[in-house]
Amino acid sequence: MQPLPGTETVTVAEYLGHRLLQAGVEHLFGVPGDFNLTLLDGLARVEGLTWVRSPNELGAGYAADAYARRRGLAALVTTYGVGELSCFNAVAGSAAEDVPVLHVAGSPATTAVARGVLLHHTLADGVFDRFSQAYAQVTVVQETLTAQRAAEQVDAAVLAATVHRRPAYLSVPADLAELPVDATRLATPLTAVPSPADVAAFGADLAGLLAGAERPVLVVGHLVDRCGLAGAVLAAAVAGGVPFVTTLSAKGCLDEDHPLFAGTYAGTMVDASAAALVEAADVVVHLGVVMTDVLSGFFTHRPADARTVRLEATTAVVGDGPAHAVGLADAVGVLAEQFAARPAAAPVPRPGPPAPLELGVGPLTQQALWSVVQDWLPSGTALLADTGTSFWGAAGLRLPADTVFVGQPVWNSIGYALPAVLGQGLADPGRRPVLLIGDGAAQMTVQDLGSTAAAGVRPVVVLLNNAGYTIERALQSPTAGYNDVTPWDWHGLAAALVGPSLSYHLATTAAELAQALKAAGEDTASFVLVEAVLDPFDAPPLLRALAERNSATAG
Structure with missing residues (x-):
């Protein structure tokens, strides 16, 4: 069902469904349970959304994670307590890997919560916020819907997940899933508006660092893929003839046969030539990079220093300067403009693919x-x-x-x-x-x-x-x-x-x-x-x- 022209209200469930469609979500992952059934019935009325059957919540969470990596958002729907805890590991993984999964938990009715009723799927003590508190550790925002702010809270959770590229938590009490809310809000897209002043300040800092630089290099991390910016980053690299390396978490994000591709960077553990290139660079641009023990080759990478630009989902930092509130897409745009004004560097030679191995007849190795x-x-x-x-x-x-x-x-x-x-x-x-x-x-x-x-x-x-x-x-x-x-x-x-x-x-x-x-x-x-x-x-x-x-x- 789509909101009809002139329709003034839709239910909370339908409102959520339309916001998900606007964000590119066409499939819902999860497992039904008594606290989310009314919510699921409402979502089923939204034309364009398909329920995906999963054997358990953990698998549904893993599937939602992969879906979000490609679509920019995924919806994971579980029931309260047993369901949401069963997929906690998956959502924690999405948090660690910067994946925007919206976890929607159908929860006990507001009337039952207000009276402290001893319900199943609880610890039978009348306390109902334990699991939302747990999710506060792995999600960028937590919203438990209220009758007064339901549509606003749905918008806040969806926008937070897509802007920060992190999981968000939305608890929908069973008696609010059919609550009517203002449908006209759906005409306003959920987008973050960049600050021109912050973008300009970042551009000035970047120009100062790049002035006179002869050996810049891009270190591409997994946020480039999460934000759908592979094409933009490649265009920026080509504009300035700047070589790029990819971290293990960003493998495949950019074409490994491209002339500017200079290898996989994990400190000195994987690719010695890539490590040498980064070490010798006079400007290193980190694009959504995280350096854990494994990804850094057990901390053999070049640490961020005064010659490093760090671009994250919502901030951009040049050297030792301040953090500017600039989204990754806007930061890449500034980077492309400044690279285009530079003389192109010579491409870095790369070895060809390995020769096929003689198969032999022995056991598989x-x-x-x-x-x-x-x-x-x-x-x-x-x-x-x-x-x-x-x-x-x-x-x-x-x-x-x-x-x-x-x-x-x-x-x-x-x-x-x-x-x-x-x-x-x-x-x-x-x-x-x-x-x-x-x-x-x-x-x-x-x-x-x-x-x-x-x-x-x-x-x-x-x-x-x-x-x-x-x-x-x-x-x-x-x-x-x-x-x-x-x-x-x-x-x-x-x-x-x-x-x-x-x-x-x-x-x-x-x-x-x-x-x-x-x-x-x-x-x-x-x-x-x-x-x-x-x-x-x-x-x-x-x-x-x-x-x-x-x-x-x-x-």
């Missing part, structure tokens, strides 16, 4: 697996890599043009990427997902194989069956029993969850893997599962480097 994936991976896909062996193998790939890369290297929650396929596939249906995931990670969220298939998404899933948590084996105590997982019949399980659309391949050698991936690429109508059997103690080179750095730091 990590080295052979990643070589085969590198040789096969088509352009125009979405490559999702789960935490652990899969991420650190994928991090070493040279991505083909027009490849979206989805990982979670800040929060590092094992099992994230499998439900993320659902969100990525629905948000960007023209791009086939390719999932790389270990057997241990897959066991955490395997139910979402079924929800993904039911939604019509047809990915290629490469399951790295190495009998456990190989990343933990690489870090410590490789033979400890706690790093093993129970062996599963993956073919039988996937057949039960996916149904007749499943196409299964077993690969125990590099040649079998190459053949399976070739068939998978040609079979776009099927949900393809390739089970790749690997030695439990084998690991890709970057994972071994990570383990060595981690061990040295711990020591």
